[in-house]
Amino acid sequence: MRKMKLATYSAIDLLQKKKRLCRELRSGAGLRPIRVAVLGGTTTSELVDLLELVLLARGFDPAFYQSEYNRFFEDAVLEPDKLQAFQPDLVYVHTHYKNIRHFPKISDGESAFQASLEAELDRFGAVWSCLHNVVGSQVIQNNFEHPPALLGNHDAVLSVGPVRFVNELNLEFSKRAANDSRLLIQDLNSVAARIGLDHWFDWNRWYSYKILTTPEASLAIARSLAAIISALRGASKKCLVLDLDNTLWGGVIGDDGVEKIQIGKETALAEAYTAFQEYCLSLRNRGVLLAVCSKNNEDIAKSGFAHPCSILKLEHFSAFRANWDPKHDNLRSIALELNLGLDSFVFVDDNPAERAIVAAQLPEVEVPNVGDEIALYPSIIQAGRYFEALSLSPEDLSRAELYEKNALRSASQSKFADYGEYLDSLEMAAEIEPFKPVYYDRITQLINKTNQYNLTTRRYTLAEVEMIARDPDYVAISGKLIDTFGDNGLISAIIGRRIGRELHVDLWIMSCRVLKREIEFAMLDALVQSCRDKGISQIIGHYIASPKNGIVADHYQTLGFYPGAQEEQGCSTWLMSLEDYVPKTRHIRICQPVSLG
């Protein structure tokens, strides 16, 4: 039931059947709890109803707090007690242009305009800093839709124009968010533009209930917000799997041959396929992996990318399956090859039969109904909001290359007599140190998207990571790895909480790109060192089984921990005394003396 598709329901359908749909969605297993506070400048109950549904459909089990109508400022700044007591994971400040207090007056000049802008920024700035300081959670603030115009076109120009005011205010919001990663902006202005303001505002409902938008608009807001929340929790998709014939080019390569397929600028159809290839390449360049899954002879399939006009080249694909096996089997094997879960895949195929069988066999995979009009493929994939990104790290920009180098590493592995010799040949060097501000973003990203090499699957927001890094009662270390093929970046992190002379390891994660490289030994050595510096004599590890972290079930045993009390089913506790601990790192050089403290 969890995989129930809400995409085909209209906003009114969803609202009308909400109670039944919620019941059915909540009956699914494995929902991830999340506590969302919505501070509204309008009545938010309908939006929250829709948000509940779309979050449930994305696999979350949401709990909500809502401010009273138009009490967002008071709840954040003046009386945050109730909000604090709710302990939100994130706070969504949902305001519309109606909540702007300082619109310029018709008699105002340029200087009054600037003063109004600053007054408004101060007001919202106070809300955000109170939420950060008092509630300590991630804040999502939407920017503003364009208000009804006063002067017509000139509204966007004059200092008294509400449209110009909103444009500049939105720009200032963006600048604030660019400098404060605990503040995320929901681009409500674009959500409204997509729908159109005539279908956005609902004046009848504004006067009746103080709801400013149509149900359709409320649903669009909920979907956009759910994409941000998924991204915060590391549930954005990671890999786009593509069919070839009539998906990446027009025609059938096996029948038509490389010279006859439609790609390039010669015809309208060829141009549209070229544009889709360009879209796929732009996704790859921002960190989404590409893979091919096609029913074809492999050599013939690959010849398509030798077409002089092909934008995509073979090296852009992190996995390539062209054979006659069922596509769901190929998708499974791609998932294994890339060390990714099937739930991080989006599958695009022009053939509705292939889409149907993949959707039925692999319910975890997103299979958008792309139809058969290639011109629409990019906008259909965009509308699904699968690859929502909250930041763009150097990691994202070079991710696809990292996977390429991994392929080289596996290729060279076969040349060695034993595995240790292979590890030595990689000339690995690790830098392990306490959480540093420059890595807070990357650490948070890794915490929220790592599912397999993750002992407890606990998630932390950026604000929490910052807090932990500064708290002397925590030991928090992260590790980077460089090898002969290149820099793997920051790939592992541990968070331990001190209780007396014990350290409880709340979090231990590692990127699956560097599995079986013995990084965990180097991390443990560093952890032990920093525990000794703090006079801690015992480390207590916890393992909490999830559907995805089976590969670390033996983690603590392998590291030499002793089994402690067996807790509930699937959970275990492990003990390590530090008195006679001997460092375990064998194949990794630790560069930079680690000064932990």
Added chain:
Amino acid sequence: MSNRDEIITELEPIFRDVLDQPNLKLTPESNASNVEDWDSLAHVTLVGAVERRFKLRFTLAELQSLKNIGDMASLIQRKLAK
């Protein structure tokens, strides 16, 4: 469809969905105070769903004058006849 009772029959499944009461019966006298869970939040959804079902929009003045299901059905009847 011009008969008021027929319109009430058409309203019933919408109210059953929104209020999550599969056996709910509506009468001309049904209103927010004698139908369980018909609160202001449910009212927003009920009005939206009824408007969509009959492809019409209630004006602010009309919404203000509605006292019970009988009123709503008569109003729909009048608006459809126009």
